[in-house]
Amino acid sequence: MQINGDLSEQDRRAEARRLRVDPGLSRSQLIKMFGVSNGTLTDWLRGVEPPAWTKRPNAKDDKRAEAVELREAGWSLKDIAEQLDVAKSTAFRWAGHIPLDQDSERAQEKRELAKKRIAGRWGQFREERDRRQNEVWDAAVDEVGRLTERDILLIGAINYWCEGSKSKPWCRSDRLVFINSDPGLVEIHLRFLELGGYSLDELGFRLSIHETADAEAAADWWAERLGVPRDRFRRPTIKKHVPKTRRGNVGDDYHGCLVIDAPKSRSLYWRMEGVVKAVTRQASSGFPEIGGRR
Template identity: 50%
Template sequence: MKDLSYACSKFPAVSDPTADEVRRLRAEEKLSVRQIRARTGLGRNRVHELLRGVPPPEWTRRPNAKDGLRAEAVELRGQGCSVNDIAQRLGVANSTAYQWIRHLPLDADEETAARRRAHSKVMTDARWAAHRAARDEAQAATHRAAAGVVGALTERDLLLLGAAIYWCEGSKSKPWRRQDHVQFVNSDARLLGLFLRFLETCGVDRNMPTYRMSIHESADVAAAEQWWVHTLQLPATRFQRPTLKRHRPTIRYNTQEEYHGCLVIDVPRSRELYWRIEGLVAGLGAAIT
């Protein structure tokens, strides 16, 4: 590679007098960008380019317009004001007030906080009780009207419904994994009951499939199995050992007495039944196109 060191010594870097002047005005006279532009006649972008790396003078730094409101919000929080109260007093959004004081607890101790939460719940329930009652009544009326449309299910209805729900919730064969076998999993007893009716329509009574629960290990497994046996009128002798889901310390809401896990219905020697379901689903698809 050719040595060009001689060129650097022969032709030293040329200083830009305009850049030097702009930097001097900034560093020595503490001028703002607008003042420098007025003094030099340069454009805004050019001045910013020449001042790159030069810190602005302190007097040009504008304080946050809401610093005073933030300090007042912190003071109000210390007096025991809620986020809503602070937002209303200062004329800001609730979200803004929350961002300012979220690091400050409203109550100094847990007992006071618990009393406040209980009082808030009582007030909320009193405010919305009439609305919730009207909503629940409207929901019940809609349920009754919709249920009245159903009527008795024919054999054809059961075949179409059973095939449709199986295609939604049942195991299906894949091109890369051929598995022509009927296995249906769900936690809704009504949907499972409908699928059992579908199986009976296809000639599979409730003594033929095997049944297996998938349930959290923290639940009452024996009671859940008895619940499924009683609710769906299933033979207890056809139940296999349940699959227990190991407990992990996460937030779960399905821990009430109504929790019974999922039920797996497995139909042995069901290849032709699976093919029949495939045909029914194909027919449904053709009927809507």
């Protein structure tokens, strides 16, 4: 049947849109019925959904749904592509809009597997590296030998100059105040103070530690490590936690920084300054001749 050509363009357009919806005629039927071109019919039907019977099921609809499920379970796009045997670009088109959950069970399993692969790949290399490192350490111990009091004086002065509080021209404070988290460097400083005539019961000790740590336990650890009476420790300085800062020193071996204050230490502070000046002067003046270079 062909629609009467006497109808206006607008009426013919409205009738075509109605027939496309109910009873759901095909495009070829409408073209034959209205005697119009494919382009004209396309313009008439713009915005009209095709009938359900014209929509063919997509063979990959099930895979697309599975891709979404895998992505929500924490699968990477690469793994999804391999699992479903599709291109990575296809996996991205199907599930790339879903953020990867780094805390999912799948993501955690992948990280553990990666760690095991790396450990297996580099295990032998690390063993060899550690063996060579220990050899170098042993040779260094033999080279250093036994330290004299003069050696301790030089090392202690440089140690303080690197890590201790220093007097400034605009803020004079000729007093030894040392702060560090390394027990070895702290012990060197205590030996330096001992050579300067100080005993442990003359020094002040204070802990500087983040509020997320156990200040009391840390103070106990320092007291036992250094052999310092626990009652020599003053009230700790607690550092506020900044959530945006990613700190690495958060494990069981974190004990904060220890501050050691030596009262009435002006003369020893000046002596430390003099030793540092002498060491740096001699070291720098001899540098051009090291290795035969001038």
